[in-house]
Amino acid sequence: MMNRFRKWLYKPKRSDPQLLAQFYYADEELNQVAAELDSLDGRKDPQRCTLLVNQFRSCQDNVLNIINQIMEECIAHERANRDFCVKFPEEIRHDNLAGQLWFGAECLAAGSIIMNREIESMAMRPLAKDLTRSLEEVRNLIRDQALRDLNIYTEKMKESLRHFDVLFAEFELSYVSAMVPVKSPKEYYVQQEVIVLFCETVERALKLGYLTQDMIDDYEPALMFTIPRLAIVCGLVVYAEGPLNLERKPEDMSELFRPFHTLLRKISSLSRVFLSNSQNAISLAEQPTVVPCQGGPQCRAVDHTPVRMTDSSCYRLPQ
Template sequence: MLPAVLRRWLRRPKRSDPRLLSQFFFADERVTRVVAEINGLDAELDPQQYLVLLNQLHLSQAQLLAVIERIMEECIPAQRHSRDYLVKFPEELLVDNLGNHMLFAAECLLAGTFLELEEAEGAQLRPRARNLLCSLELVRALLREQSLSQPGTYPEPVRAALVQFDRLFAEFELSYVSSLVAVKSPDEIYRQQEIIVLFCETVERALRLGYLTQEMIDGYEPLLMFTIPRLAIISGLLIYPEGPLSLERSPEQMSRVFSPFYNLLMKIRDLLRVLSAEELCLLERSLCAAEAEDPCGSVTPPAWGEAVPRVAPPSPWGLLDNPCTESPQHPPGPWLEATPGSRCSELRSHYSSTRDMLHTLFVCISGVADQLQTNFASDLRCILKTVFKIVASPAETSEEPGGSKDEDVPRVADCPLCPSPRDATGLQRAAGAHRRPEWVPDSSCSHCSACRAPFTLLRRRHHCRSCGKIFCSRCSPHSAALPHCGQPRPVRVCTHCHAAHLPAWRVRTR
């Protein structure tokens, strides 16, 4: 019999092999080689080389985890541990290499290296870190052996080890991040979803009344980052008073985004209720056309009752120089039913003119909305990103008269399989070469290649095994065998390749 070392050398996969287990073999080999070099180096004698090797280890581990992630997507897609907890994390933590950071943190915990953790928290996390790293070593050993024997199959022991590793990784990730930063509670996530609904209702109302245009939404106008929260304050206090800005709740029951402004919001609501329909329209238009304000500067709302600086208001308010009195020309709005007439007169009497009253409202509403950009930037950014995805126009699909079904397939820009949208000759070249297309790196793609929807916590990236580009789940729902790419079993493919290229390949091979 041949020696074990010689047998392993003879079974060693080729670098041109496109199968994932073959790619894992070389990624794992790079990690092992760098670790051996670090262990054989005296860091005190050559600190520069030590830093270079540490950087190489970080990069090689990231590549190894990326290959394992793709193997789990291919091997155990229905058994993956839920990652819904990611919505609790601050947005700034959700980076592409978060997994590699978690692995590094587990290694530091196990080695006793100082981290930004209390000793008690570190002691609780250490067993989870140990279990995670032991599971990773088991997965590496099983995948390495499988890549040297049958690199195209995944036996049950490999599947079980991957399921366990995926579960331990998710549990450690949630526990470690929760110990470092304040993650959102389920109640806070629900309240944030309520705010998203309020913002969407606000945008729809603003579009209906002509305050905003669909072109502004589709073009992601920067001004909307300030306009939408300002209009939402009016909508939440006046139009939808039972929503997330309901002041019938206590501050503790409101979202943490708005609860610090509880008292000021009550004053704003009381004054909004005395406005006529015309006055409210002028106020909202002024909040939308805030070019006179410096959008980069934060407007600090004055304490209620303090003297308001006499600043020239936006142009629509120039029509309102009349004293603050109830007049037939300005009938009250329907929201005045709950406000007695004496209370309205009392509130209006605090201001010398309608313009002065609206100017105070403008400053206070802008101050609250703009403070959200400073104090809750991450939350507001997440809310507005979701709102834009909901209210933006759907992707247009061009349909030519008399076109065939293949011509109605959603096109993918710069498809590597076709030099033009209707030419599938690139697939035939790929089939003849029996070579898998090069995958687009996750870090270089932030939008779906078909519908252009941005990737988020809930809209995850998926590679098409046929063209190598990245899509959302809606644009890559199909499965097909790709023997010309070394994929004899059904794998994920995008709608474009499934409809435009795979039929051409099947016809060609008959």
């Protein structure tokens, strides 16, 4: 009874921009959707069930997003380390990953098993239970504080948020690693090498005049093909010890180029032949050439430049 009275008396306004007020209404919406979902028979109304599940996950995303903002505000310098996220594939690094993790934690805590990941599921279940309990505690504390004072983050709330943040980071790494292949430190280093190669290629192409800064600034569509091609040639010829080093085993190369190891060898061979021929042509061009003189031997009397006699023809070396 007292809680209802306090809720009626101190309930924040929906238009209040403060984070605790935003959380209060986001959490209320989540509870309403969860209650409706629990009372619905999905077999009788599958479309409504699907709609509610999507709405439920959207509400979870919203609640976690606000909790994250609260943590950034009150424990910004005490957040759990998440450097491991750089190893995640790009396709899963999106805004609603946190909501998916929450949903996955609840499923595991309830006894579900990730498809084809039974061993990993069993190993993660204790962590999933700890995470869901911690999250429930955080929600209760924040909701209670929203009915007391929107401007204060209590020490108890901060401690609960720290604990939740650590558990969530641990579960994030475990869950994602079980679901998708996560790059090893070696693979991540190779990926960085490829990035550096492309950067060096662009810088070199700008200096040599192959590209212009305007082309880059204007997002010239042709660059989508030009830069990768230049990077491949550059990586094979100029930076031969870099990520396209063909002396490495194919499995040690970036997964971007690994399937084309044989083709890269052919490109490298052709590039070196072309480079050798170009250098020979330049050397020949720099050597003195002989120019036919149509005047015959008597041209000595007219032009005192050195001449070379071959049969009946006379050749004059250009000055």
